[in-house]
Amino acid sequence: MKYAALILSNFKRHKLRTALTILSIVVAFVLFAYLAAIRTAFSMGVSVAGANRLIVRHKISLIQPLPQAYEAQIEQIDGVADATQASWFGGVYRDKPNAFAQIAVEPEEFMKTYPEFVVPPAQAETWKKTRTGAIAGRTIAERYGWKIGDRIPIEATFLRPKTGGNTWTFDLVAVYDGKTKETDTTGFFFRHDYLDENRFWGQGLTGWYYITIKDPAQAERIVSAIDAKFANSPAETKTETEKAFVKGFAEQMGNIAAITIAILTAVFFTILLVAGNTMAQAVRERVNELGVMKAIGFTDAQVLSMVLAESLLISFVGGALGLTLGWLAVSAGDPTGGALPVFIFPQRDLLIGVVLVALLGIVTGMIPAGQAMRLNAVDALRRE
Amino acid sequence: MSTPLVTVSRVQKVFRRGSEEVRVLSDLDLTIRDGEFVALMGPSGSGKSTLLNILAGLDRPSSGTVEIAGERIDSLSRRALAQWRARHVGFVFQFYNLLPVLSAERNVELPLLLTSLSRSERRRHVATALEIVGLSHRAKHTPRTLSGGEQQRVGIARAIVTDPTLILADEPTGDLDRKSGDGILDLLQALNREHNKAIVMVTHDPHAAERASRRLHMVDGQLSSEMAA
Numbered sequence: 001m002k003y004a005a006l007i008l009s010n011f012k013r014h015k016l017r018t019a020l021t022i023l024s025i026v027v028a029f030v031l032f033a034y035l036a037a038i039r040t041a042f043s044m045g046v047s048v049a050g051a052n053r054l055i056v057r058h059k060i061s062l063i064q065p066l067p068q069a070y071e072a073q074i075e076q077i078d079g080v081a082d083a084t085q086a087s088w089f090g091g092v093y094r095d096k097p098n099a100f101a102q103i104a105v106e107p108e109e110f111m112k113t114y115p116e117f118v119v120p121p122a123q124a125e126t127w128k129k130t131r132t133g134a135i136a137g138r139t140i141a142e143r144y145g146w147k148i149g150d151r152i153p154i155e156a157t158f159l160r161p162k163t164g165g166n167t168w169t170f171d172l173v174a175v176y177d178g179k180t181k182e183t184d185t186t187g188f189f190f191r192h193d194y195l196d197e198n199r200f201w202g203q204g205l206t207g208w209y210y211i212t213i214k215d216p217a218q219a220e221r222i223v224s225a226i227d228a229k230f231a232n233s234p235a236e237t238k239t240e241t242e243k244a245f246v247k248g249f250a251e252q253m254g255n256i257a258a259i260t261i262a263i264l265t266a267v268f269f270t271i272l273l274v275a276g277n278t279m280a281q282a283v284r285e286r287v288n289e290l291g292v293m294k295a296i297g298f299t300d301a302q303v304l305s306m307v308l309a310e311s312l313l314i315s316f317v318g319g320a321l322g323l324t325l326g327w328l329a330v331s332a333g334d335p336t337g338g339a340l341p342v343f344i345f346p347q348r349d350l351l352i353g354v355v356l357v358a359l360l361g362i363v364t365g366m367i368p369a370g371q372a373m374r375l376n377a378v379d380a381l382r383r384e
Numbered sequence: 385m386s387t388p389l390v391t392v393s394r395v396q397k398v399f400r401r402g403s404e405e406v407r408v409l410s411d412l413d414l415t416i417r418d419g420e421f422v423a424l425m426g427p428s429g430s431g432k433s434t435l436l437n438i439l440a441g442l443d444r445p446s447s448g449t450v451e452i453a454g455e456r457i458d459s460l461s462r463r464a465l466a467q468w469r470a471r472h473v474g475f476v477f478q479f480y481n482l483l484p485v486l487s488a489e490r491n492v493e494l495p496l497l498l499t500s501l502s503r504s505e506r507r508r509h510v511a512t513a514l515e516i517v518g519l520s521h522r523a524k525h526t527p528r529t530l531s532g533g534e535q536q537r538v539g540i541a542r543a544i545v546t547d548p549t550l551i552l553a554d555e556p557t558g559d560l561d562r563k564s565g566d567g568i569l570d571l572l573q574a575l576n577r578e579h580n581k582a583i584v585m586v587t588h589d590p591h592a593a594e595r596a597s598r599r600l601h602m603v604d605g606q607l608s609s610e611m612a613a
Contacts, residue, residue, distance in 0.1 A: 002497050002503070003497060005490065006486070006490075006494075006497070009483070009485040009486055009490070010485060012485045013484075013485055288481065289481070289483055292477070292481040292483070293494070294442075294466065295440065295442055295469065295475050296469070296470065296475065296494055296495045296498070296542075297466050297467065297468075297469040297470025297471070297473075297495060297498050298466065298470075298498065299462075299463050299466040299467065300462060300463065300466070301463070302498075377442050378437050378442050378443055381442075381477070381481070
């Protein structure tokens with residue numbers, strides 16, 4: 001601690017240069033936090049996907065329907081605990097297409113399959129009894145100011161109701177929360193039987209199946225068994241683990257993780273050069289002073305530690321500010337106004353950020369600190 | 385007669401410049417007693433700064449031995465030598481060499497950071513040193529706001545704050561006008577006489593050398609003559 005004042009005093013030399021270096025580090029870490037949040041948003045389902053869940057869809061594409069009769073056949077396959085159907089609705093709310101995902105499901109089985117969607121028991125019971133009932137995630141319920149009991153009109157895009165017009169009206173019976181921060185709470189789920197009874201076409205068809213398996217270790221065998229069962233039928237299936245399904249879905253927009261890593265690598269390489277140059281310059285400018293310190297009795301190791309501490313301090317000040325501002329910016333909300341289901345700065349990325357801060361400080365300080373350490377006091381004192 | 389503080393025996397210093405060997409010190413013998421004030425004079429290139437650097441433990445002789453306060457310093461490692469310097473040597477530079485970002489008192493405190501003294505003890509020592517050099521009232525000033533003479537006084541305070549065995553001064557008045565230079569010489573003389581500090585001062589200035597109790601002349605890496613005051 002007694003060297004703290006000495007280390008801190010060096011920042012007074014070129015205040016503007018120090019401030020600009022710190023600022024560049026701040027910007028890099030704000031970007032880091034923001035990109036981490038974006039990457040998490042796109043891979044959100046992947047990290048929370050259940051190891052015991054499979055998705056069965058049409059082999060050609062997700063928009064091709066499957067027969068509802070498959071459910072019973074799938075449930076007969078050894079190792080399958082349950083199969084439940086789901087269909088994409090794709091409606092428009094308040095003239096906004098894709099405002100949130102609307103999916104028709106079978107309430108009881110769906111809630112068993114997805115225990116991470118926490119629905120209060122009484123509300124869950126109501127849903128089971130209410131044909132027009134729907135449940136919404138906390139995030140969208142708050143975004144649109146919905147309360148339980150509200151009637152929510154959604155315009156159909158391709159599943160028009162038999163009753164005429166385009167509007168389907170749902171009764172909001174429950175608001176669910178996520179078990180963890182990573183759980184998507186922007187979904188809107190309603191009953192599949194209500195959809196079946198009231199749609200113009202598509203009776204007897206469904207979008208895909210959620211499968212719960214008894215033993216995740218058997219996943220590979222069950223995937224093959226399901227696809228084999230429907231091979232050479234008019235509706236062949238493609239079965240995959242939920243993780244692979246969600247990953248594939250996210251990657252439709254490109255490999256977001258690879259893109260963010262590429263951007264961050266470029267940013268950090270630049271920052272490495274900026275901060276490294278600042279430190280190298282700072283040491284070059286005070287060779288004579290380092291010589292004086294050595295003449296006074298500072299050892300090579302003490303001089304090395306002090307230069308390294310200076311570099312770490314710059315990195316930590318910039319990094320801490322950057323990560324804090326980044327966290328605040330992410331906490332302020334999804335910049336797309338709701339297109340990203342989860343927008344958080346995960347703790348794991350915060351830890352990676354802290355490690356990056358330390359690495360930045362060490363790497364940028366290493367070379368100048370080494371030079372300072374090797375400096376010969378007599379030579380250094382000759383330099384003015 | 386007091387005991388020898390510094391004993392330099394048959395010291396040689398050879399530098400290599402490409403394939404050429406340059407002998408800067410040749411078979412030099414020197415004894416300095418406790419409480420002596422020695423002025424080291426000689427033309428440029430005579431080896432006086434090299435000798436001073438060897439006495440300070442900043443440089444090592446190519447051969448020969450250097451014993452200061454009973455300790456052979458010519459065979460110490462770089463690390464041990466640095467620690468030895470912190471304990472035994474106070475260095476006064478020609479161009480003061482104060483750290484520009486630190487106040488006078490922080491500059492003086494610098495060598496004390498290498499000791500185990502507490503903060504309050506360090507402050508007490510700094511106050512005493514600044515008082516000795518007559519700069520207590522300028523303690524908070526940075527070097528930029530001090531005159532050359534004042535800066536050198538801070539440099540001297542920094543050199544004496546650890547109560548070193550030996551004070552080494554390299555042209556301490558070389559960058560000062562006559563009046564400020566005299567002030568510094570008065571101070572060094574007082575440190576020698578009143579505090580019994582052993583001082584070795586390199587100087588080109590005969591007027592400055594007159595303040596020393598013993599004057600040594602160096603020519604071509606050897607002591608050529610000696611004069612007692």
